[in-house]
Amino acid sequence: MSEDIIYGKNSVLEALTAENREINKILISKTIHTDVKLNKIKELAREKGIVFQFVGKDKFQPYAEFNHQGVIALVAPIEYMELEDFLEKPHNNCSVVILDGVEDVHNLGAIIRTCVCAGVEAIIIPSRRNVQVNSVVEKISAGAVNHIPIIKVNSLVNAVQKMKESDWWIIATDASAKDNYFDVDYNNMNFAIIMGAEHAGVSKSLLKASDYVVKIPMLKDFNSLNVSNALSAIIFETVRQKFKK
Amino acid sequence: MSEDIIYGKNSVLEALTAENREINKILISKTIHTDVKLNKIKELAREKGIVFQFVGKDKFQPYAEFNHQGVIALVAPIEYMELEDFLEKPHNNCSVVILDGVEDVHNLGAIIRTCVCAGVEAIIIPSRRNVQVNSVVEKISAGAVNHIPIIKVNSLVNAVQKMKESDWWIIATDASAKDNYFDVDYNNMNFAIIMGAEHAGVSKSLLKASDYVVKIPMLKDFNSLNVSNALSAIIFETVRQKFKK
Numbered sequence: 001m002s003e004d005i006i007y008g009k010n011s012v013l014e015a016l017t018a019e020n021r022e023i024n025k026i027l028i029s030k031t032i033h034t035d036v037k038l039n040k041i042k043e044l045a046r047e048k049g050i051v052f053q054f055v056g057k058d059k060f061q062p063y064a065e066f067n068h069q070g071v072i073a074l075v076a077p078i079e080y081m082e083l084e085d086f087l088e089k090p091h092n093n094c095s096v097v098i099l100d101g102v103e104d105v106h107n108l109g110a111i112i113r114t115c116v117c118a119g120v121e122a123i124i125i126p127s128r129r130n131v132q133v134n135s136v137v138e139k140i141s142a143g144a145v146n147h148i149p150i151i152k153v154n155s156l157v158n159a160v161q162k163m164k165e166s167d168w169w170i171i172a173t174d175a176s177a178k179d180n181y182f183d184v185d186y187n188n189m190n191f192a193i194i195m196g197a198e199h200a201g202v203s204k205s206l207l208k209a210s211d212y213v214v215k216i217p218m219l220k221d222f223n224s225l226n227v228s229n230a231l232s233a234i235i236f237e238t239v240r241q242k243f244k245k
Numbered sequence: 246m247s248e249d250i251i252y253g254k255n256s257v258l259e260a261l262t263a264e265n266r267e268i269n270k271i272l273i274s275k276t277i278h279t280d281v282k283l284n285k286i287k288e289l290a291r292e293k294g295i296v297f298q299f300v301g302k303d304k305f306q307p308y309a310e311f312n313h314q315g316v317i318a319l320v321a322p323i324e325y326m327e328l329e330d331f332l333e334k335p336h337n338n339c340s341v342v343i344l345d346g347v348e349d350v351h352n353l354g355a356i357i358r359t360c361v362c363a364g365v366e367a368i369i370i371p372s373r374r375n376v377q378v379n380s381v382v383e384k385i386s387a388g389a390v391n392h393i394p395i396i397k398v399n400s401l402v403n404a405v406q407k408m409k410e411s412d413w414w415i416i417a418t419d420a421s422a423k424d425n426y427f428d429v430d431y432n433n434m435n436f437a438i439i440m441g442a443e444h445a446g447v448s449k450s451l452l453k454a455s456d457y458v459v460k461i462p463m464l465k466d467f468n469s470l471n472v473s474n475a476l477s478a479i480i481f482e483t484v485r486q487k488f489k490k
Contacts, residue, residue, distance in 0.1 A: 106351050114474045119464025142469045182485045219364025219484060224387045225477075226355045232474035233481035239464060240427045240482065 004077045004135045007068040009037040011139055015073055016044040020146045022076040026052040029060055029070030041071065066136070078133045081149040083159055086122055087166045094190045095238055096168070098124045100156055100206055101197030102227055103131050109140025110228035111195070116144040118235045124151045124159055124192070160192070160209045168192055172202045172210035173230065175223055181214040186238040187245045193238075195231050249322045249380045252313040254282040256384055260318055261289040265391045267321040271297040274305055274315030286316065311381070323378045326394040328404055331367055332411045339435045340483055341413070343369045345401055345451055346442030347472055348376050354385025355473035356440070361389040363480045369396045369404055369437070405437070405454045413437055417447045417455035418475065420468055426459040431483040432490045438483075440476050 003024060006015050015021050026045055028038070045052045060068060097120050102108050108131050115123055131137065132152075138145045153159040160170050171184060172194040194210065196202035207213055216230055225233075248269060251260050260266050271290055277283070290297045305313060342365050347353050353376050360368055376382065383390045398404040405415050416429060417439040439455065441447035452458055461470060461478055470478075 110355075110471045110474055113467075113469055113471050116465050116467045117461070117463050117470045144467060144469065147465065147467050180485075180488065182488070216362070216481065217484065217488065218362050219487075220361050220392065222358075222361045222389060222392050224358055224389065225362045226358050226473070228471070229355055229359045229473055229477035232470075232477040236461065236478035236482070237485065239462065240425075242464075243425065243427070243462065 003074050004138070005063065006073040006075055006135055007063060007066040007139060009041065009069050009071050011143070012041055012071050012073045013037060013044075014143050015075060016041065016048070016050075018143065018146055023050050024074045024076065026050060026071070026073045027055050027059060028052055029057055030054045031057050032070035038071065078138070078145060078150060080152040081122065083124065083151050083153055083162060086149060086151055087162065091121065091190045093187060093242070094121045095186070095235070096120065096122045096124060096163075096192040097231065097235070098156060098160070098192050098194040099130055100194055100202050101126070101129045101200065102195065103198060105131055105134075105136050106140055107198065107226065107228045108133070109137045111231055112137070112141040112148065113144040114228060114232045114235060116147045118239050120148065120235060122149045122151050124153060124156070126156050127152050127154050129197075157205050157209055160194075160206060163192055164209075164211075169212070170194065170210040171212040171214060172207050173215065173234065174202055174207060174213050175215055177213040177215035179212065179214050180217050181234045182237050184212055184214060186241050191238075193231070193234055195227050198227055248319050249383070250308065251318040251320055251380055252308060252311040252384060254286065254314050254316050256388070257286055257316050257318045258282060258289070259388050260320060261286065261293070261295075263388065263391050268293075268295050269319045269321065271295060271316070271318045272300050272304060273297055274302055275299045276302050277315035283316065323383070323390060323395060325397040326367065328369065328396050328398055328407060331394060331396055332407065336366065336435045338432060338487070339366045340431070340480065341365065341367045341369060341408075341437040342476065342480070343401060343405070343437050343439040344375055345439055345447050346371070346374045346445065347440065348443060350376055350379075350381050351385055352443065352471065352473045353378070354382045356476055357382070357386040357393065358389040359473060359477045359480060361392045363484050365393065365480060367394045367396055369398060369401070371401050372397050372399050374442075402450050402454055405439075405451060408437055409454075409456075414457070415439065415455040416457040416459060417452050418460065418479065419447055419452060419458050420460055422458040422460035424457065424459050425462050426479045427482050429457055429459060431486050436483075438476070438479055440472050443472055
Protein backbone atom coordinates (compact mmCIF):
# COMPACT_ATOMS: atom_id res chain seq x y z
CA MET A 1 0.00 0.00 0.00
CA SER A 2 1.33 3.37 -0.98
CA GLU A 3 1.71 5.80 1.90
CA ASP A 4 2.75 9.42 2.33
CA ILE A 5 4.53 10.80 5.32
CA ILE A 6 3.73 14.04 7.09
CA TYR A 7 6.62 15.54 9.06
CA GLY A 8 6.68 17.74 12.14
CA LYS A 9 4.33 18.66 14.95
CA ASN A 10 2.44 21.42 13.13
CA SER A 11 1.82 19.37 10.01
CA VAL A 12 0.71 16.30 11.95
CA LEU A 13 -1.54 18.46 14.09
CA GLU A 14 -3.06 20.04 10.98
CA ALA A 15 -3.68 16.63 9.43
CA LEU A 16 -5.42 15.53 12.63
CA THR A 17 -7.69 18.57 12.72
CA ALA A 18 -8.34 18.96 8.97
CA GLU A 19 -9.78 15.42 8.86
CA ASN A 20 -9.46 15.17 5.08
CA ARG A 21 -6.52 12.77 5.05
CA GLU A 22 -6.71 9.26 6.38
CA ILE A 23 -3.97 8.84 9.01
CA ASN A 24 -2.72 5.27 9.33
CA LYS A 25 -0.29 5.71 12.19
CA ILE A 26 1.67 8.34 14.11
CA LEU A 27 5.27 7.73 15.15
CA ILE A 28 6.75 9.70 18.04
CA SER A 29 10.43 9.59 18.95
CA LYS A 30 11.08 8.33 22.49
CA THR A 31 13.74 11.00 22.91
CA ILE A 32 11.64 14.13 22.39
CA HIS A 33 10.23 16.12 25.26
CA THR A 34 6.52 16.43 25.78
CA ASP A 35 5.08 19.88 25.06
CA VAL A 36 1.64 21.40 24.41
CA LYS A 37 1.61 20.41 20.75
CA LEU A 38 2.70 16.86 21.38
CA ASN A 39 0.04 16.48 24.07
CA LYS A 40 -2.56 17.81 21.65
CA ILE A 41 -1.41 15.30 19.01
CA LYS A 42 -1.76 12.41 21.46
CA GLU A 43 -5.13 13.65 22.69
CA LEU A 44 -6.57 14.00 19.17
CA ALA A 45 -5.12 10.65 18.09
CA ARG A 46 -6.79 8.96 21.11
CA GLU A 47 -10.10 10.65 20.33
CA LYS A 48 -10.02 9.50 16.73
CA GLY A 49 -8.73 6.05 17.48
CA ILE A 50 -5.50 6.58 15.54
CA VAL A 51 -2.57 4.45 16.66
CA PHE A 52 0.49 6.27 17.92
CA GLN A 53 3.76 4.55 18.76
CA PHE A 54 6.82 5.66 20.67
CA VAL A 55 9.83 4.51 18.68
CA GLY A 56 13.61 4.70 18.90
CA LYS A 57 15.56 7.52 17.29
CA ASP A 58 16.83 5.14 14.58
CA LYS A 59 13.32 4.88 13.09
CA PHE A 60 13.65 8.54 12.09
CA GLN A 61 17.00 8.04 10.37
CA PRO A 62 15.46 7.71 6.86
CA TYR A 63 13.78 11.10 7.35
CA ALA A 64 16.86 12.94 8.66
CA GLU A 65 16.73 15.49 5.83
CA PHE A 66 13.27 16.65 6.87
CA ASN A 67 12.43 18.83 9.83
CA HIS A 68 10.41 16.09 11.51
CA GLN A 69 10.90 17.22 15.15
CA GLY A 70 10.55 13.60 16.24
CA VAL A 71 6.95 13.25 15.03
CA ILE A 72 5.70 11.83 11.75
CA ALA A 73 2.33 10.57 10.52
CA LEU A 74 1.87 7.86 7.92
CA VAL A 75 -1.08 8.91 5.78
CA ALA A 76 -2.99 7.82 2.72
CA PRO A 77 -1.67 9.53 -0.41
CA ILE A 78 -3.40 12.62 -1.82
CA GLU A 79 -6.51 11.63 -3.72
CA TYR A 80 -6.50 12.93 -7.25
CA MET A 81 -9.70 13.99 -9.03
CA GLU A 82 -10.67 12.75 -12.50
CA LEU A 83 -10.84 15.43 -15.17
CA GLU A 84 -14.19 14.08 -16.41
CA ASP A 85 -15.69 14.37 -12.91
CA PHE A 86 -14.45 17.93 -12.65
CA LEU A 87 -15.78 18.98 -16.06
CA GLU A 88 -19.20 17.50 -15.32
CA LYS A 89 -19.78 19.96 -12.50
CA PRO A 90 -21.36 23.33 -13.29
CA HIS A 91 -18.78 26.09 -13.76
CA ASN A 92 -19.31 29.81 -14.12
CA ASN A 93 -16.31 32.07 -14.81
CA CYS A 94 -14.01 29.53 -13.19
CA SER A 95 -10.28 29.19 -13.50
CA VAL A 96 -8.01 26.17 -13.62
CA VAL A 97 -4.21 26.05 -13.67
CA ILE A 98 -2.38 23.51 -15.84
CA LEU A 99 1.26 22.79 -14.98
CA ASP A 100 3.31 21.54 -17.90
CA GLY A 101 6.36 19.99 -16.28
CA VAL A 102 7.05 21.98 -13.09
CA GLU A 103 9.98 20.18 -11.50
CA ASP A 104 10.72 22.04 -8.30
CA VAL A 105 8.92 21.16 -5.05
CA HIS A 106 9.13 24.73 -3.76
CA ASN A 107 7.53 26.05 -6.92
CA LEU A 108 4.75 23.46 -6.86
CA GLY A 109 4.03 24.13 -3.17
CA ALA A 110 3.94 27.90 -3.73
CA ILE A 111 1.72 27.48 -6.81
CA ILE A 112 -0.81 25.41 -4.88
CA ARG A 113 -0.96 28.06 -2.13
CA THR A 114 -1.40 30.83 -4.69
CA CYS A 115 -4.15 28.91 -6.49
CA VAL A 116 -6.11 28.33 -3.28
CA CYS A 117 -5.83 32.01 -2.27
CA ALA A 118 -6.93 33.16 -5.72
CA GLY A 119 -9.92 30.83 -5.83
CA VAL A 120 -8.63 28.62 -8.64
CA GLU A 121 -10.96 25.59 -8.95
CA ALA A 122 -8.42 22.87 -9.77
CA ILE A 123 -4.82 22.20 -10.73
CA ILE A 124 -4.02 19.81 -13.55
CA ILE A 125 -0.64 18.09 -13.69
CA PRO A 126 0.70 15.41 -16.03
CA SER A 127 1.39 12.00 -14.52
CA ARG A 128 4.97 12.21 -15.83
CA ARG A 129 7.51 15.04 -16.27
CA ASN A 130 6.10 16.98 -13.32
CA VAL A 131 6.94 16.87 -9.64
CA GLN A 132 4.14 14.94 -7.94
CA VAL A 133 2.14 16.14 -4.96
CA ASN A 134 4.09 14.35 -2.23
CA SER A 135 4.41 15.12 1.45
CA VAL A 136 7.25 17.59 0.91
CA VAL A 137 5.09 19.60 -1.49
CA GLU A 138 2.22 19.31 0.99
CA LYS A 139 4.39 20.82 3.74
CA ILE A 140 5.66 23.63 1.49
CA SER A 141 2.10 24.36 0.40
CA ALA A 142 1.21 24.99 4.05
CA GLY A 143 -1.50 22.38 3.72
CA ALA A 144 -3.09 24.08 0.70
CA VAL A 145 -3.15 20.74 -1.17
CA ASN A 146 -6.08 19.79 1.01
CA HIS A 147 -8.11 22.78 -0.19
CA ILE A 148 -8.04 22.31 -3.98
CA PRO A 149 -8.63 19.31 -6.25
CA ILE A 150 -5.52 18.09 -8.05
CA ILE A 151 -6.21 16.38 -11.37
CA LYS A 152 -3.55 14.07 -12.78
CA VAL A 153 -3.76 13.22 -16.49
CA ASN A 154 -1.71 11.06 -18.84
CA SER A 155 -1.78 13.61 -21.64
CA LEU A 156 -2.12 17.35 -21.17
CA VAL A 157 -2.91 17.75 -24.87
CA ASN A 158 -5.87 15.37 -24.53
CA ALA A 159 -6.97 17.13 -21.35
CA VAL A 160 -6.90 20.50 -23.11
CA GLN A 161 -8.94 19.07 -26.00
CA LYS A 162 -11.54 17.75 -23.58
CA MET A 163 -11.74 21.11 -21.84
CA LYS A 164 -12.18 22.94 -25.14
CA GLU A 165 -15.02 20.59 -26.01
CA SER A 166 -16.62 21.63 -22.71
CA ASP A 167 -16.26 25.31 -23.73
CA TRP A 168 -13.27 26.13 -21.57
CA TRP A 169 -10.80 28.67 -22.99
CA ILE A 170 -7.14 27.77 -22.90
CA ILE A 171 -4.52 30.43 -22.22
CA ALA A 172 -0.86 29.45 -22.45
CA THR A 173 2.06 31.55 -21.26
CA ASP A 174 5.14 32.01 -23.39
CA ALA A 175 7.96 34.54 -23.09
CA SER A 176 7.86 35.23 -26.83
CA ALA A 177 4.09 35.83 -27.04
CA LYS A 178 2.89 39.11 -28.59
CA ASP A 179 0.04 39.80 -26.19
CA ASN A 180 0.40 40.72 -22.55
CA TYR A 181 -1.51 38.67 -19.99
CA PHE A 182 -3.44 41.73 -18.80
CA ASP A 183 -4.91 42.34 -22.25
CA VAL A 184 -7.14 39.27 -22.00
CA ASP A 185 -10.67 39.70 -20.64
CA TYR A 186 -10.96 36.86 -18.15
CA ASN A 187 -14.54 37.54 -17.17
CA ASN A 188 -17.46 35.72 -18.76
CA MET A 189 -15.59 32.53 -19.51
CA ASN A 190 -14.18 29.43 -17.88
CA PHE A 191 -10.46 29.38 -18.54
CA ALA A 192 -7.30 27.40 -17.94
CA ILE A 193 -3.88 29.03 -17.58
CA ILE A 194 -0.98 26.82 -18.71
CA MET A 195 2.35 27.44 -17.00
CA GLY A 196 5.45 25.80 -18.47
CA ALA A 197 8.46 24.03 -17.05
CA GLU A 198 11.09 26.16 -15.35
CA HIS A 199 13.48 26.02 -18.29
CA ALA A 200 11.66 24.69 -21.35
CA GLY A 201 8.41 26.64 -21.00
CA VAL A 202 5.07 25.38 -22.31
CA SER A 203 5.51 22.59 -24.87
CA LYS A 204 4.81 23.36 -28.53
CA SER A 205 1.86 21.00 -28.84
CA LEU A 206 0.11 22.78 -25.95
CA LEU A 207 0.90 26.24 -27.31
CA LYS A 208 -0.66 25.14 -30.58
CA ALA A 209 -3.78 23.84 -28.84
CA SER A 210 -4.31 27.06 -26.87
CA ASP A 211 -6.80 29.81 -27.63
CA TYR A 212 -4.51 32.57 -26.37
CA VAL A 213 -0.77 32.78 -25.82
CA VAL A 214 0.29 35.57 -23.48
CA LYS A 215 3.47 36.85 -21.89
CA ILE A 216 4.40 38.83 -18.82
CA PRO A 217 6.21 41.93 -20.05
CA MET A 218 9.70 42.22 -18.57
CA LEU A 219 10.87 45.68 -17.62
CA LYS A 220 14.49 44.61 -17.53
CA ASP A 221 16.45 42.35 -19.84
CA PHE A 222 16.39 39.53 -17.33
CA ASN A 223 13.84 37.02 -18.45
CA SER A 224 13.96 34.71 -15.48
CA LEU A 225 10.78 35.03 -13.48
CA ASN A 226 10.18 32.07 -11.19
CA VAL A 227 7.17 30.06 -12.42
CA SER A 228 5.19 30.47 -9.18
CA ASN A 229 5.71 34.24 -9.26
CA ALA A 230 4.72 34.39 -12.91
CA LEU A 231 1.53 32.50 -12.14
CA SER A 232 0.79 34.79 -9.22
CA ALA A 233 0.99 37.90 -11.42
CA ILE A 234 -1.42 36.38 -13.95
CA ILE A 235 -3.88 34.72 -11.61
CA PHE A 236 -4.32 37.82 -9.46
CA GLU A 237 -4.95 39.87 -12.59
CA THR A 238 -7.91 37.56 -13.20
CA VAL A 239 -9.00 38.22 -9.60
CA ARG A 240 -8.65 41.98 -10.12
CA GLN A 241 -10.83 41.78 -13.20
CA LYS A 242 -13.49 39.91 -11.22
CA PHE A 243 -13.56 42.73 -8.66
CA LYS A 244 -13.71 45.41 -11.35
CA LYS A 245 -16.50 43.93 -13.44
CA MET B 246 38.22 39.24 5.12
CA SER B 247 34.63 38.25 4.60
CA GLU B 248 34.01 36.06 1.58
CA ASP B 249 31.00 34.54 -0.15
CA ILE B 250 31.01 31.25 -1.96
CA ILE B 251 29.39 30.56 -5.31
CA TYR B 252 28.53 26.91 -5.95
CA GLY B 253 28.27 24.92 -9.15
CA LYS B 254 29.45 25.24 -12.73
CA ASN B 255 26.63 27.46 -14.00
CA SER B 256 26.86 29.92 -11.12
CA VAL B 257 30.65 30.15 -11.32
CA LEU B 258 30.45 30.59 -15.08
CA GLU B 259 27.86 33.35 -14.65
CA ALA B 260 30.02 35.13 -12.08
CA LEU B 261 32.96 34.95 -14.51
CA THR B 262 30.96 36.41 -17.38
CA ALA B 263 28.86 38.96 -15.44
CA GLU B 264 32.07 40.63 -14.20
CA ASN B 265 30.28 42.45 -11.40
CA ARG B 266 31.60 40.32 -8.55
CA GLU B 267 35.27 40.19 -7.63
CA ILE B 268 36.37 36.53 -7.73
CA ASN B 269 39.22 35.75 -5.35
CA LYS B 270 39.80 32.14 -6.24
CA ILE B 271 38.17 29.13 -7.92
CA LEU B 272 38.45 25.66 -6.43
CA ILE B 273 37.95 22.62 -8.65
CA SER B 274 37.73 19.08 -7.29
CA LYS B 275 40.45 16.77 -8.63
CA THR B 276 37.87 14.02 -8.99
CA ILE B 277 35.44 15.67 -11.43
CA HIS B 278 35.56 15.03 -15.14
CA THR B 279 36.38 17.78 -17.57
CA ASP B 280 33.47 18.97 -19.70
CA VAL B 281 32.61 21.98 -21.87
CA LYS B 282 31.55 24.12 -18.91
CA LEU B 283 34.61 23.30 -16.84
CA ASN B 284 36.87 24.08 -19.79
CA LYS B 285 35.08 27.40 -20.25
CA ILE B 286 35.57 28.17 -16.55
CA LYS B 287 39.30 27.49 -16.78
CA GLU B 288 39.62 29.46 -20.00
CA LEU B 289 37.83 32.54 -18.60
CA ALA B 290 39.77 32.33 -15.33
CA ARG B 291 43.07 32.26 -17.25
CA GLU B 292 41.96 35.24 -19.38
CA LYS B 293 41.05 37.26 -16.31
CA GLY B 294 44.07 36.20 -14.28
CA ILE B 295 41.92 34.51 -11.64
CA VAL B 296 43.65 31.74 -9.70
CA PHE B 297 42.10 28.29 -9.94
CA GLN B 298 43.25 25.33 -7.88
CA PHE B 299 42.65 21.61 -8.16
CA VAL B 300 41.95 20.34 -4.67
CA GLY B 301 41.09 17.06 -2.97
CA LYS B 302 37.49 15.98 -2.44
CA ASP B 303 37.80 16.69 1.32
CA LYS B 304 38.01 20.44 0.64
CA PHE B 305 34.39 20.28 -0.52
CA GLN B 306 33.22 18.50 2.62
CA PRO B 307 31.99 21.72 4.32
CA TYR B 308 29.79 22.43 1.28
CA ALA B 309 28.28 18.95 1.01
CA GLU B 310 24.74 20.28 1.44
CA PHE B 311 25.05 22.45 -1.67
CA ASN B 312 24.93 21.26 -5.24
CA HIS B 313 28.52 22.37 -5.91
CA GLN B 314 29.34 19.85 -8.68
CA GLY B 315 32.98 19.98 -7.62
CA VAL B 316 33.42 23.66 -8.49
CA ILE B 317 33.18 26.67 -6.18
CA ALA B 318 34.34 30.27 -6.42
CA LEU B 319 35.35 32.40 -3.45
CA VAL B 320 34.03 35.87 -4.14
CA ALA B 321 33.80 39.26 -2.49
CA PRO B 322 30.47 39.68 -0.68
CA ILE B 323 27.58 41.51 -2.33
CA GLU B 324 28.12 45.25 -2.15
CA TYR B 325 25.19 47.01 -0.55
CA MET B 326 24.12 50.49 -1.61
CA GLU B 327 23.58 53.34 0.85
CA LEU B 328 20.00 54.62 1.03
CA GLU B 329 21.21 58.23 0.84
CA ASP B 330 23.13 57.52 -2.38
CA PHE B 331 20.04 55.92 -3.86
CA LEU B 332 17.71 58.75 -2.91
CA GLU B 333 20.08 61.37 -4.34
CA LYS B 334 19.63 59.97 -7.85
CA PRO B 335 16.79 61.30 -9.99
CA HIS B 336 13.69 59.09 -9.88
CA ASN B 337 10.54 59.27 -11.96
CA ASN B 338 7.66 56.90 -11.23
CA CYS B 339 10.09 54.43 -9.69
CA SER B 340 9.38 51.56 -7.34
CA VAL B 341 11.31 50.11 -4.43
CA VAL B 342 10.54 47.02 -2.36
CA ILE B 343 11.10 47.01 1.40
CA LEU B 344 11.33 43.62 3.13
CA ASP B 345 10.39 43.68 6.78
CA GLY B 346 11.84 40.45 8.14
CA VAL B 347 11.70 37.89 5.33
CA GLU B 348 13.35 34.81 6.79
CA ASP B 349 13.31 32.21 4.05
CA VAL B 350 16.12 32.03 1.48
CA HIS B 351 13.78 30.70 -1.23
CA ASN B 352 11.43 33.60 -0.71
CA LEU B 353 14.20 36.19 -0.77
CA GLY B 354 15.72 34.67 -3.92
CA ALA B 355 12.34 34.59 -5.68
CA ILE B 356 11.58 38.16 -4.57
CA ILE B 357 14.86 39.45 -6.00
CA ARG B 358 14.13 37.73 -9.34
CA THR B 359 10.62 39.17 -9.42
CA CYS B 360 11.88 42.66 -8.61
CA VAL B 361 14.45 42.59 -11.40
CA CYS B 362 11.89 41.35 -13.95
CA ALA B 363 9.39 44.03 -12.89
CA GLY B 364 11.94 46.83 -13.09
CA VAL B 365 12.00 47.58 -9.35
CA GLU B 366 14.85 50.04 -8.71
CA ALA B 367 16.11 48.74 -5.36
CA ILE B 368 15.38 46.37 -2.49
CA ILE B 369 15.70 47.56 1.09
CA ILE B 370 16.31 45.06 3.88
CA PRO B 371 17.01 45.56 7.57
CA SER B 372 20.45 44.56 8.83
CA ARG B 373 18.81 42.30 11.42
CA ARG B 374 15.69 40.12 11.45
CA ASN B 375 15.90 39.42 7.73
CA VAL B 376 17.73 36.71 5.82
CA GLN B 377 20.82 38.31 4.32
CA VAL B 378 21.80 38.18 0.68
CA ASN B 379 24.27 35.29 0.87
CA SER B 380 25.47 32.91 -1.80
CA VAL B 381 22.51 30.56 -1.34
CA VAL B 382 20.09 33.42 -2.00
CA GLU B 383 22.25 34.44 -4.94
CA LYS B 384 21.95 30.97 -6.44
CA ILE B 385 18.17 30.81 -5.87
CA SER B 386 17.81 34.27 -7.39
CA ALA B 387 19.38 32.91 -10.60
CA GLY B 388 21.98 35.66 -10.36
CA ALA B 389 19.35 38.42 -10.13
CA VAL B 390 21.14 39.91 -7.09
CA ASN B 391 23.73 41.25 -9.52
CA HIS B 392 21.08 43.21 -11.42
CA ILE B 393 19.50 45.31 -8.66
CA PRO B 394 20.93 47.41 -5.82
CA ILE B 395 20.31 45.99 -2.35
CA ILE B 396 20.17 48.59 0.41
CA LYS B 397 20.74 47.46 3.99
CA VAL B 398 19.58 49.77 6.78
CA ASN B 399 19.69 49.63 10.57
CA SER B 400 16.15 50.91 10.95
CA LEU B 401 13.36 50.47 8.42
CA VAL B 402 11.29 53.12 10.20
CA ASN B 403 14.09 55.67 9.76
CA ALA B 404 14.54 54.61 6.14
CA VAL B 405 10.83 55.11 5.48
CA GLN B 406 10.96 58.57 7.10
CA LYS B 407 13.88 59.57 4.89
CA MET B 408 12.05 58.33 1.80
CA LYS B 409 8.94 60.30 2.73
CA GLU B 410 11.06 63.41 3.13
CA SER B 411 12.26 62.78 -0.43
CA ASP B 412 8.62 62.58 -1.62
CA TRP B 413 8.38 58.83 -1.92
CA TRP B 414 5.01 57.25 -1.13
CA ILE B 415 4.99 54.30 1.22
CA ILE B 416 2.56 51.43 0.68
CA ALA B 417 2.43 48.67 3.26
CA THR B 418 0.67 45.34 2.84
CA ASP B 419 -1.50 43.90 5.57
CA ALA B 420 -4.06 41.11 5.44
CA SER B 421 -6.56 43.17 7.44
CA ALA B 422 -6.32 46.33 5.30
CA LYS B 423 -9.56 47.78 3.88
CA ASP B 424 -8.27 48.72 0.45
CA ASN B 425 -7.21 46.29 -2.24
CA TYR B 426 -3.77 46.73 -3.77
CA PHE B 427 -5.26 47.29 -7.22
CA ASP B 428 -7.22 50.33 -6.08
CA VAL B 429 -4.06 52.41 -5.70
CA ASP B 430 -2.92 54.53 -8.66
CA TYR B 431 0.79 53.73 -8.87
CA ASN B 432 1.52 56.07 -11.75
CA ASN B 433 2.85 59.58 -11.21
CA MET B 434 4.68 58.83 -7.99
CA ASN B 435 7.77 57.15 -6.64
CA PHE B 436 6.66 54.46 -4.25
CA ALA B 437 7.90 51.76 -1.91
CA ILE B 438 5.97 48.54 -1.26
CA ILE B 439 6.57 47.03 2.18
CA MET B 440 6.21 43.25 2.45
CA GLY B 441 6.09 41.70 5.90
CA ALA B 442 7.64 38.68 7.53
CA GLU B 443 6.19 35.29 6.58
CA HIS B 444 4.24 34.96 9.82
CA ALA B 445 4.14 38.29 11.62
CA GLY B 446 3.44 40.55 8.63
CA VAL B 447 4.54 44.19 8.46
CA SER B 448 5.43 45.57 11.90
CA LYS B 449 3.05 48.07 13.50
CA SER B 450 5.49 50.98 13.48
CA LEU B 451 5.91 50.61 9.72
CA LEU B 452 2.17 50.27 9.11
CA LYS B 453 1.73 53.52 11.03
CA ALA B 454 4.41 55.28 9.00
CA SER B 455 2.87 54.23 5.68
CA ASP B 456 0.75 56.39 3.38
CA TYR B 457 -1.37 53.46 2.21
CA VAL B 458 -2.10 50.04 3.67
CA VAL B 459 -3.40 47.53 1.15
CA LYS B 460 -4.36 43.88 1.05
CA ILE B 461 -4.61 41.17 -1.56
CA PRO B 462 -8.21 39.97 -1.54
CA MET B 463 -8.44 36.24 -0.85
CA LEU B 464 -11.10 34.33 -2.77
CA LYS B 465 -10.97 31.43 -0.38
CA ASP B 466 -10.74 31.34 3.40
CA PHE B 467 -7.10 30.35 3.27
CA ASN B 468 -5.04 33.39 4.06
CA SER B 469 -1.62 31.93 3.46
CA LEU B 470 -0.14 33.43 0.33
CA ASN B 471 3.63 33.03 0.14
CA VAL B 472 5.34 36.44 0.49
CA SER B 473 7.12 36.23 -2.87
CA ASN B 474 3.84 35.40 -4.62
CA ALA B 475 2.05 38.21 -2.82
CA LEU B 476 4.72 40.65 -3.94
CA SER B 477 4.51 39.36 -7.50
CA ALA B 478 0.76 40.04 -7.66
CA ILE B 479 1.24 43.60 -6.42
CA ILE B 480 4.37 44.56 -8.31
CA PHE B 481 3.02 43.34 -11.65
CA GLU B 482 -0.16 45.33 -11.05
CA THR B 483 2.09 48.42 -10.93
CA VAL B 484 3.66 47.25 -14.21
CA ARG B 485 0.21 46.78 -15.75
CA GLN B 486 -0.75 50.31 -14.76
CA LYS B 487 2.42 51.65 -16.41
CA PHE B 488 1.44 49.93 -19.65
CA LYS B 489 -2.13 51.21 -19.45
CA LYS B 490 -1.40 54.86 -18.72
